[in-house]
Amino acid sequence: MDIQVRVWRQTDSSDKGRMVTYDVKDISPDASFLEMLDVLNEKLILDGDDPVAFDHDCREGICGACSMVIDGVAHGPERATTTCQLHMRHFKNGDVIDVEPWRAAAFPVIKDLVVDRTAFDKIIQAGGYITAPTGAAPEAHATPVPKKDADLAFEAATCIGCGACVAACPNGSAMLFTAAKVAHLGLVPQGQPERDTRVLDMLQAQDDAGFGGCTNMGECTTVCPKGIPLTLIGRLNSDYRKALRNSNS
């Protein structure tokens, strides 16, 4: 199939940036979206142009590196799908496809489609862990975990940290990302001692990193490639209120 892509080109963080149109011909419907961009880049290089920079690594939907807004939707039109797992069979011959980077104040553009997501790491640093220095762990079966809690903790823990939730949010909020980690660690018994400080510190770090506030728009969960549910934000709010109450008493 033959398509056109209109790609955001920006040489570095100080450049203003612009959309540039390219023809991409003879693409197999079985190619992934990133493989289509590989084909484009091979041509650009041989034509003496600068290839399009984009983040990608595992190309199997788990590392969270790939990050493109495709036709205005983070990770493109398919539900619960990362860009690398989006295949060209979902587009039609002759389509014109817009490709842009994540747009959020906390994720500045580095080049073309590559953005800086270290703000996510900062949120984790603030409390997205259980303090368990190596060697101090008790026998794994010492503390049974109800299957229901373990399963829910797992669902929350499947977040890949790609940042689509932030890109989709009109406020540029990271609330779904933070909520997923707060839920994961708050659902297992090992996570209880730090439950209050975790939610307080992570939310503070989120504000400090320049993410916007959450107004429950729900765009985040709609684009989330792992389907992290919006209800986790309710859980986070509940944990937050409890933590505030406990810290005031």
Added chain:
Amino acid sequence: MTDFWNDGDPIADTAAPDGPIETRWERRKFSAKLVNPANRRKLTVIVVGTGLAGGSAAATLAEAGYHVKSYCYQDSPRRAHSIAAQGGINAAKNYRNDGDSIYRLFYDTVKGGDFRARESNVYRLASVSVNIIDQCVAQGVPFAREYGGLLDNRSFGGTQVSRTFYARGQTGQQLLLGAYQAMERQIGLGNIEMNARHEMLELIVVDGKARGIVVRDMVTGEITTEMADAVVLASGGYGNVFFLSTNAKGCNVTASWRAHRKGALFANPCYTQIHPTCIPESGTHQSKLTLMSESLRNDGRVWVPRAAGDSRKPGDIPEDERDYYLERIYPSFGNLVPRDIASRAAKNVCDEGRGVGPGGLGVYLDFADAIARLGQKAVEAKYGNLFEMYERITGENPYQVPMRIYPAVHYTMGGLWVDYDLQSTIPGLFVVGEANFSDHGANRLGASALMQGLGDGYFVLPTTLGNYLASGPYEKISPDHEEVVAARQAVEDRIAKFLSIDGDRTVDSFHRELGHIMWEYCGMERTEEGLTKAIGLIRALKDEFWQRVKVPGTGEQLNQNLEKAGRVADFFELGELMCIDALHRRESCGGHFRAESQTPDGEALRHDDEFAYAAAWEYFGADQKPTLHKEQLEFEYVHPSTRSYK
């Protein structure tokens, strides 16, 4: 001496204690020198790579009080390719009361490695496996659990006990996030200095000791020299030499190869694992291959049509015209034979013209029986995300039609040679995880890579590295030291060279061609003739690369093609060494199958009298013959026998 290599002196592992294997690690821990906690903060350790091995090592060393500098090429340490491991992690907990023990895990791993691994290392790995599970649970890793709240287990290829712990099909992700979170905690505390989007391009050796690295900031292009008291490489495997593999696109051998060029021996490079259950190629645009967890073989049945050239749809082929060839050839292990055996069997049936799907390069993995027996819901609970992934990539629904699978390069057992302390032949350079060669011999069993990565990082390295650091702090090295200046200059010259060639072929076109040569001649089946031919082809292609490659842009910016050029240049040299290693090993063992060395019924034939050693290669220059040093392997406990899974 031969046309391709020189023979050198033997090499020995002098770090492992003698005596009863059960207590070797305890005795090594006791004999290891300790570093006073007050002195630890004066010692700096560089860790390259943030996967399970590097992440767990960095976190643990920082917790212990060392100053850690960590580097990864990804934009966050959480993205290292350990994240993609699906199936699980082995541990000898014997929670199933099915006869498992540390000794059995040790035995299975030595046997699974086709008697080409070091017994001392493997026993230690089996014994720390139980601590790994405890550690991960304490970190909040959400392993699968049973209704009583206890941990669930599944079985995996190459074993007859259930000892694999898992988190749906995302075990690697959950374990890595545990290590990543422990790391981030230490970054927040200021104990780890994290450098994401940085690539190690050279090792700095001063007075025979590893003392630092040269790195490139991949955003600004700035080249800096980073000094330390010791350097740890946790930079993963080299499967991407094949271009198409299940590795992430960025996985590369450069950190290891730069160390090899500086004197670290590289062991058993030809031992590569071809994973039997991957999604077949769909066309020339293919940029990587995707693995479907081997755990699928617990419930899926592998088959092809009985007759060659049968092009009917799978549902139209009656039961008696199907060949469930693994169950037929290996009745006692059936679909759960080890990976190398399953891969070669798939190749054989495809070579007979019985392959399915485009190009006839595929076999069916059929869940119809499991769905009939357990119900779709139960199958979905176990493998739901894998089925979804398959459908997303192929557009086919595996609940309705059998999956099509084909082998693909997945893991590399070879790597930098290390002793029992995980120290390379360069003092102060330690190597952990897939980057070293130590524990899997000629073939790795499923769910053992995660075990080794975390075992090395959480439990082994912190002890053995401490022993080395106890003799420090080492003399401070000035940035003007001639070795530092030379290493930095070498990096700058190489980058300038790539950018100046301005040829007419892209880096990827060379990488793809190299991968094709490797797959064709150094893949599932190797011959003397093919390997000799491959060496000539690789050399010619390497020369062409240095004449005709086109790298756009400059060195002072984010330049993904410049990054790739450096990695592919190193893959050329590695690829040649892999072929030489494969050529010299005139036997079949594990992932290395030499067509000249097989039993009358086509099984791998080892030659223990000649080849029961690890081949450690020394580098003398890009156009010089490497020198072979043999480490003789002693089998005091698990006596070499012919692996039989029939």
